[in-house]
């Protein structure tokens with residue numbers, strides 16, 4: 201099981217829903233998600249946030265709580281379908 205960041209598909213289940221979504225109409229481009237993310241997943245482009253490096257996400261939800269505009273939709277990752285830790 202692994203994230204395929206290009207197709208956003210989880211191999212084992214065929215699930216296609218990401219656990220984070222950005223509501224572009226609510227995003228004000230404040231960069232707080234960029235600042236709080238410990239994994240460098242976010243970037244701002246043309247005044248909007250993009251959750252870019254999906255495969256690096258630690259599922260900490262810091263971006264969700266930091267967003268002042270409720271522009272980030274968070275779904276709890278389902279068991280065994282989130283981040284893959286490598287030692």
Ligand code: SF4
Pocket residue numbers: 236237238239240241242256257258259260261262263264
């Ligand atoms: S859940 Fe945590 S690691 Fe994942 S994008 Fe948000 S702040 Fe970054």
Ligand code: SF4
Pocket residue numbers: 222226227228229230231232233234248249266267268269270271272
């Ligand atoms: S914290 Fe929210 S409003 Fe600010 S840039 Fe990120 S998604 Fe957009």
